[in-house]
Amino acid sequence: xAISEYFPVIGEWIKNIFLMLFTxxxxxxxxFVLIIVYAPSDIKFHVTDASLTKFNLxxxxxxxxxxxxxxxxxxxxxxxxxxxxxxxxxxFYKDHKFATVNLTPFDQGHKTTSFLHVLFEGKGVMKNSLxxxxxxxxxxxxxxxxxxxxxxxxxxxATYKFLTHKSTRYNPPMVQCRRLSLSxxxxxxxxxxxxxxxxxxxxxHFFENR
Ligand SMILES: *[C@@H]1O[C@H](CO)[C@@H](O)[C@H](O)[C@H]1NC(C)=O
Ligand SMILES: *[C@@H]1O[C@H](CO)[C@@H](O)[C@H](O)[C@H]1NC(C)=O
Ligand SMILES: *[C@@H]1O[C@H](CO)[C@@H](O)[C@H](O)[C@H]1NC(C)=O
Ligand SMILES: *[C@@H]1O[C@H](CO)[C@@H](O)[C@H](O)[C@H]1NC(C)=O
Numbered sequence: 001x002a003i004s005e006y007f008p009v010i011g012e013w014i015k016n017i018f019l020m021l022f023t024x025x026x027x028x029x030x031x032f033v034l035i036i037v038y039a040p041s042d043i044k045f046h047v048t049d050a051s052l053t054k055f056n057l058x059x060x061x062x063x064x065x066x067x068x069x070x071x072x073x074x075x076x077x078x079x080x081x082x083x084x085x086x087x088x089x090x091x092f093y094k095d096h097k098f099a100t101v102n103l104t105p106f107d108q109g110h111k112t113t114s115f116l117h118v119l120f121e122g123k124g125v126m127k128n129s130l131x132x133x134x135x136x137x138x139x140x141x142x143x144x145x146x147x148x149x150x151x152x153x154x155x156x157x158a159t160y161k162f163l164t165h166k167s168t169r170y171n172p173p174m175v176q177c178r179r180l181s182l183s184x185x186x187x188x189x190x191x192x193x194x195x196x197x198x199x200x201x202x203x204x205h206f207f208e209n210r
Contacts (some may be wrong), residue, residue, distance in 0.1 A: 040207055068119050071115075173203060
């Protein structure tokens with residue numbers, strides 16, 4: 001009858017394991033809730049306004065351009081400050097980069113919206129020439145006075161302060177403001193009415209290094 005004497009011990013042992021598992025899952029759930037509540041949300045970027053006043057492609061590859069855009073960045077977090085150390089705005093037409101400008105660094109406090117103004121102006125040679133199909137599209141768009149597939153990316157170097165923790169410098173993923181369609185407005189006369197209604201930019205995991 002020796003075995004029955006062990007049962008209460010084993011029962012106690014199992015009870016302790018269950019108690020421990022229960023405590024662990026409770027703790028885990030608590031930590032999970034804390035992460036959900038306190039983890040910083042991504043910074044949100046919008047192109048709120050944009051205008052194209054010059055867009056002339058000559059000799060296949062040289063672009064004479066003037067593109068302006070107003071972009072907002074919204075920090076929805078009440079426990080995070082973002083310090084933008086370097087911001088480069090890059091302009092694309094049909095995936096061909098044609099201009100880069102550096103914006104003024106700034107700090108973005110808790111729950112604030114910042115307003116950025118970007119001006120691309122000049123003459124530049126596109127890195128790769130447009131493909132025949134894209135040249136055809138360019139000609140067609142020129143006739144209609146509206147250009148499709150313009151894009152602005154933001155290449156950022158930042159640090160942030162989360163509660164009391166200060167991060168080192170890092171590169172968030174590229175902010176991508178894609179598929180902008182803009183009508184050409186020249187000399188105050190627009191052939192087609194400007195119809196830009198704003199566009200949300202794409203950014204995932206702002207607080208992670210690229
Ligand atoms: C951007 O904002 C400025 C100042 O608020 C305004 O004058 C301008 O018309 C806006 N739009 C563009 C495309 O720059
Ligand atoms: C574009 O550039 C060409 C060559 O410089 C010029 O002849 C033409 O008038 C320009 N078009 C516009 C709309 O400025
Ligand atoms: C582009 O260049 C090619 C050869 O270099 C030429 O045949 C063609 O006419 C040019 N197109 C335009 C739009 O300038
Ligand atoms: C703008 O358009 C009007 C009417 O089409 C024309 O009379 C005027 O000369 C144009 N102005 C410019 C700067 O092109």
